[in-house]
Amino acid sequence: MVLRSLELKNFRNIRSASVSFEDGVNILYGNNAQGKTNIIEAIRFFTECRSFRGASDRDIILSGESKAEITVVFDKDGREQTAQIRFDSEKRRELYLNGAKLAPKEFIGSFNSVLFYPEQLSLIKSGPENRRRFADISICQLRPVYYSLLSRFTRTLQQRNALLKTDDTRTLDIWDERFAKLSFLVTKTRENFIDRLQTFSGISVNEISGGKEKLSIKYVPSFYAENESELYSELEKNREKDAELGYTSVGAHKDDFETYLNGKNVKIYGSQGQQRSCVMSFKLAEAEITGDTRGEYPLILLDDVFSELDSERRNYITGKIMGKQVIITSCDPVTAIDKAKKIYVEAGNIIG
Numbered sequence: 001m002v003l004r005s006l007e008l009k010n011f012r013n014i015r016s017a018s019v020s021f022e023d024g025v026n027i028l029y030g031n032n033a034q035g036k037t038n039i040i041e042a043i044r045f046f047t048e049c050r051s052f053r054g055a056s057d058r059d060i061i062l063s064g065e066s067k068a069e070i071t072v073v074f075d076k077d078g079r080e081q082t083a084q085i086r087f088d089s090e091k092r093r094e095l096y097l098n099g100a101k102l103a104p105k106e107f108i109g110s111f112n113s114v115l116f117y118p119e120q121l122s123l124i125k126s127g128p129e130n131r132r133r134f135a136d137i138s139i140c141q142l143r144p145v146y147y148s149l150l151s152r153f154t155r156t157l158q159q160r161n162a163l164l165k166t167d168d169t170r171t172l173d174i175w176d177e178r179f180a181k182l183s184f185l186v187t188k189t190r191e192n193f194i195d196r197l198q199t200f201s202g203i204s205v206n207e208i209s210g211g212k213e214k215l216s217i218k219y220v221p222s223f224y225a226e227n228e229s230e231l232y233s234e235l236e237k238n239r240e241k242d243a244e245l246g247y248t249s250v251g252a253h254k255d256d257f258e259t260y261l262n263g264k265n266v267k268i269y270g271s272q273g274q275q276r277s278c279v280m281s282f283k284l285a286e287a288e289i290t291g292d293t294r295g296e297y298p299l300i301l302l303d304d305v306f307s308e309l310d311s312e313r314r315n316y317i318t319g320k321i322m323g324k325q326v327i328i329t330s331c332d333p334v335t336a337i338d339k340a341k342k343i344y345v346e347a348g349n350i351i352g
């Protein structure tokens, strides 16, 4: 997939801008707080159908305005396509693909990108919800139907939590059955992804460490169930406890994954550098897996990560992404990569 151009209207601090990208490396450079990450956020919106920074539409619309619009033109599946997102402070946002208005579940998977940003370097150290989110977003790119499964699962979880507060056990039977089915499926899908992630990121970890480190990733479900009915029995058993807690204590919403280097848990034993290498490898693997599954390599977005990595890791990434389309943000124009399109960003103006 290749992003040709991006147009922004009233998006964050960018009143109006149009920027075209090249097939290879594109560098967005400029001082702090000028709008570089805002541009990455806009592009990434087409992948996640939400702000990767978790911002509401009101935060996104330029202060003082009530509407915003972002448009991308990209080549995918052998043809030029256009996607647009319209934001309105009074209404739900609207998604368009080639002129047709789509729901997020229909849109997801249409624009494939892999994003790497500094906060993610702590993925291994951070809470399990970040790791679940990382896996879920990646899987949505690979299998867009997973988005619907996840939405149904989340709604069922909310419904079960609400029902726990009542004495309606007959209805709870039905919801537990549904919950077990969906939760089991989410867990299985994630396990599958983690297996592939291990295979692909294992290669990078091995290369970065000069063959010294062997990576393994273990999916850790909140409850080990062989099938849905085992999970159902556990839910039934936990009803009283869950009602007291006010939430469902087992299920895919409590799962996690653990990363090991030479058999040792990286979260506990790994150095900061080893943890970063693992996350960097996850990102490169995510791009490889998406390329492998979808038949086209995704766009790679690197927000500020070069300044956070040492030169060895920087060089490793640079080597891996050569020949792919990449958009990098940086405070300096990264002279080390000479064959790059350089785009200057200043106070919401894009020059280049």
Ligand SMILES: Nc1ncnc2c1ncn2[C@@H]1O[C@H](COP(=O)(O)OP(=O)(O)OP(=O)(O)O)[C@@H](O)[C@H]1O
Residues within 6 Å of the ligand: 011, 012, 013, 014, 030, 031, 032, 033, 034, 035, 036, 037, 038, 039, 058, 059, 060, 061, 062, 063, 304, 331
């Ligand atoms: N809705 C909005 N309306 C106007 N300005 C906004 C809005 N949201 C964010 N901004 C402004 O955008 C700027 C931040 O942009 P951004 O995060 O893209 O910076 P950056 O160039 O990536 O900087 P850094 O190098 O520090 O990461 C800030 O000045 C912020 O005040």
Ligand SMILES: [Mg+2]
Residues within 6 Å of the ligand: 036, 037, 038, 304, 329
């Ligand atoms: Mg930034």
